[in-house]
Amino acid sequence: MTEAPVWALGSMSGTSLDGVDAALVLTDGHRIFEFGESGYRPYTPDERAVLKAALGRWQEDDVSEALAVVQRAHEELLARFPQAQLVGFHGQTLAHEPQGRGTHQLGDGDALAERLGRDVVWDFRSADVALGGEGAPLAPFFHFACAQWMKAREPVAFLNLGGVGNLTWVDPLWPKPEVEGALLAFDTGPANAPLNDLVAERLGLDCDRDGALASRGRVVEGALELFLEEAYFRKMPPKSLDRDDFALMLDLVRELSDADAAATMTAMAAAAVMQGLEHCRNQPSRLLVTGGGRKNPVMMAMLAAGLDCPVEPVEAVGLDGDMLEAQAFAHLAVRVMRGLPISAPETTGVAAPVSGGRISRV
Ligand SMILES: Nc1ncnc2c1ncn2[C@@H]1O[C@H](COP(=O)(O)OP(=O)(O)OP(=O)(O)O)[C@@H](O)[C@H]1O
Numbered sequence: 001m002t003e004a005p006v007w008a009l010g011s012m013s014g015t016s017l018d019g020v021d022a023a024l025v026l027t028d029g030h031r032i033f034e035f036g037e038s039g040y041r042p043y044t045p046d047e048r049a050v051l052k053a054a055l056g057r058w059q060e061d062d063v064s065e066a067l068a069v070v071q072r073a074h075e076e077l078l079a080r081f082p083q084a085q086l087v088g089f090h091g092q093t094l095a096h097e098p099q100g101r102g103t104h105q106l107g108d109g110d111a112l113a114e115r116l117g118r119d120v121v122w123d124f125r126s127a128d129v130a131l132g133g134e135g136a137p138l139a140p141f142f143h144f145a146c147a148q149w150m151k152a153r154e155p156v157a158f159l160n161l162g163g164v165g166n167l168t169w170v171d172p173l174w175p176k177p178e179v180e181g182a183l184l185a186f187d188t189g190p191a192n193a194p195l196n197d198l199v200a201e202r203l204g205l206d207c208d209r210d211g212a213l214a215s216r217g218r219v220v221e222g223a224l225e226l227f228l229e230e231a232y233f234r235k236m237p238p239k240s241l242d243r244d245d246f247a248l249m250l251d252l253v254r255e256l257s258d259a260d261a262a263a264t265m266t267a268m269a270a271a272a273v274m275q276g277l278e279h280c281r282n283q284p285s286r287l288l289v290t291g292g293g294r295k296n297p298v299m300m301a302m303l304a305a306g307l308d309c310p311v312e313p314v315e316a317v318g319l320d321g322d323m324l325e326a327q328a329f330a331h332l333a334v335r336v337m338r339g340l341p342i343s344a345p346e347t348t349g350v351a352a353p354v355s356g357g358r359i360s361r362v
């Protein structure tokens with residue numbers, strides 16, 4: 001592949017199982033030249049149920065029904081972007097145990113490449129895990145490029161509030177030519193996943209939309225303190241989580257009213273981020289928030305109240321918080337094609353920078 005920028009199409013289907021995002025980025029794997037069109041293909045309720053039933057399954061298990069869902073959704077969405085020169089296909093994470101059985105992103109890159117007639121980069125996380133890394137988060141090298149794209153002159157932090165929260169601290173002016181020392185990244189803790197589970201279990205809702213329930217509740221400090229005693233928060237980064245690693249949160253709020261439980265869980269997600277920022281080399285000049293949690297004003301207000309720096313959605317700097325993860329896998333696909341690392345000791349704990357990913361060529 002030449003060193004010229006290419007229009008890469010990234011796709012991501014996150015832990016909340018709502019659907020697939022796809023976005024075009026013009027990139028040479030180092031710099032972002034332009035952001036292009038994007039699209040979304042929701043999973044139908046039936047498809048979501050199939051995927052939910054497959055959570056926790058591994059490569060050797062029979063997940064053919066879930067695989068058919070993932071392939072169909074991606075084919076339908078990605079075919080809408082004929083201008084894409086290369087595809088980055090994250091797949092659907094079903095299981096993630098980096099220190100144990102590995103990591104499993106469901107998807108078949110060979111089949112997708114054949115259907116789309118484009119080279120596809122996929123299975124981004126396995127090589128890092130095989131080499132002792134956490135396999136996540138992988139967005140940090142893209143966040144570094146974003147910090148340069150927005151011409152940041154001071155360290156900034158990107159926070160993704162998806163099902164799980166993940167944070168990247170980035171120094172865009174790091175003097176060394178390699179990107180690695182400029183980054184620190186890790187999963188902060190649970191974000192929306194347990195809150196979604198709570199409102200689904202009690203009220204049959206998808207999420208606490210706009211923080212409506214939490215805004216009427218009271219944070220129960222005792223439960224919050226118990227939550228923060230979890231060993232995960234004392235563990236030095238890099239570190240990563242599976243969607244349901246903090247299922248115990250539901251027990252901590254079981255006796256509380258719906259509103260108090262939602263307020264307390266929202267505070268837990270925010271407190272996990274604050275704990276996480278303590279691990280950073282220095283405090284960022286601003287915290288730029290991406291993912292669905294940035295639309296929850298209660299979560300955003302709790303973060304702003306607990307931190308000394310401005311807390312803003314990434315839209316404040318002209319980025320698209322609904323598409324940042326899909327864009328990340330476009331950028332990372334180009335890096336994989338060009339043999340550039342997509343993870344490093346500071347982002348996944350792997351011993352040395354890893355390029356990783358599998359390439360299915362047409
Ligand atoms: N208006 C809103 N108010 C409150 N919460 C919201 C709102 N919009 C989205 N969310 C929350 O954000 C979640 C979706 O976030 P996102 O799409 O970033 O997750 P994901 O990409 O699936 O997860 P991950 O990044 O962990 O893989 C929803 O499940 C919901 O909990």
Ligand SMILES: CC(=O)N[C@H]1[C@@H]2OC[C@@H](O2)[C@@H](O)[C@@H]1O[C@H](C)C(=O)O
Binds near residue numbers: 103164166
């Ligand atoms: C194993 C896995 O799929 N992890 C996801 C998940 O969703 C958020 C958080 O947990 C993060 O670690 C990661 O995704 C982002 C895109 C990443 O790799 O940067």
